[in-house]
Amino acid sequence: MNKTAFHVHTYRCGHAENIPDEAYVKKAVELGAEHIWFTDHAPFLDNPFGARMQYSQLKEYIQTLCALKKKYSEINIHIGLETEYFPSYDKMGYYQQLRSIPELEMLLLGQHMAEISDNPPGYSFSLDAEQLCRKEYQLLGNAIIQGIKTGYFNAVAHPDRIFRRCTGWNDEMKKLSSEIISTAVSVHIPLEMNLASFENSRYYRREFWQLVPEKAERIVGLDAHSLYELESRYTRQM
Numbered sequence: 050m051n052k053t054a055f056h057v058h059t060y061r062c063g064h065a066e067n068i069p070d071e072a073y074v075k076k077a078v079e080l081g082a083e084h085i086w087f088t089d090h091a092p093f094l095d096n097p098f099g100a101r102m103q104y105s106q107l108k109e110y111i112q113t114l115c116a117l118k119k120k121y122s123e124i125n126i127h128i129g130l131e132t133e134y135f136p137s138y139d140k141m142g143y144y145q146q147l148r149s150i151p152e153l154e155m156l157l158l159g160q161h162m163a164e165i166s167d168n169p170p171g172y173s174f175s176l177d178a179e180q181l182c183r184k185e186y187q188l189l190g191n192a193i194i195q196g197i198k199t200g201y202f203n204a205v206a207h208p209d210r211i212f213r214r215c216t217g218w219n220d221e222m223k224k225l226s227s228e229i230i231s232t233a234v235s236v237h238i239p240l241e242m243n244l245a246s247f248e249n250s251r252y253y254r255r256e257f258w259q260l261v262p263e264k265a266e267r268i269v270g271l272d273a274h275s276l277y278e279l280e281s282r283y284t285r286q287m
């Protein structure tokens with residue numbers, strides 16, 4: 050039985066239920082979980098992207114979770130962040146700085162968009178619909194591979210979600226999947242089987258998971274943005 054509630058977001062990202070972090074902890078305890086991993090969307094300096102906490106909230110996020118750790122001895126509370134890999138931010142020391150925060154146990158690589166040019170940095174969300182359809186998966190997949198190789202990340206969130214805009218399945222997609230999988234295997238980090246993706250036919254790719262060998266590490270993630278998602282997905286994974 051899996052007694053870990055992995056991949057939980059908080060109100061700070063702006064697209065999760067507006068409740069205190071403690072409500073997730075209480076619910077996880079009620080469900081009998083032994084571990085809860087908070088991995089809210091990480092902020093970037095100067096807040097250039099939406100759908101994540103503000104940079105100024107990072108300290109408070111960690112302090113709040115640290116206080117909850119002290120308060121709840123019946124469950125292990127873990128502090129992490131979910132974030133993309135962007136080479137420009139790597140050059141600026143962003144990931145190293147996150148890794149130097151002692152309370153932070155996990156950087157989860159969730160590649161929702163990719164950097165497509167530097168100086169000034171451009172991102173995949175500025176591409177038009179046709180370009181996104183044609184090559185978004187390659188941009189995201191290659192960023193994931195690059196990100197894994199840096200050694201900053203402890204797990205890869207929803208790797209199969211890179212194919213969200215692809216209707217079919219072809220050799221190129223297969224080759225990229227195999228490369229993501231083998232890169233993760235080579236550095237012994239798990240690939241996340243994301244339960245939110247299971248609820249969305251565009252996000253879950255059976256063909257990807259069929260390529261994942263027995264020896265690869267896997268982790269089940271709830272990607273919970275609400276108490277309802279925490280409960281329903283936790284119950285589902287058991």
Ligand SMILES: [Zn+2]
Nearest residue numbers: 058062064274
């Ligand atoms: Zn989110």
Ligand SMILES: [Zn+2]
Nearest residue numbers: 056131159272
């Ligand atoms: Zn997430």
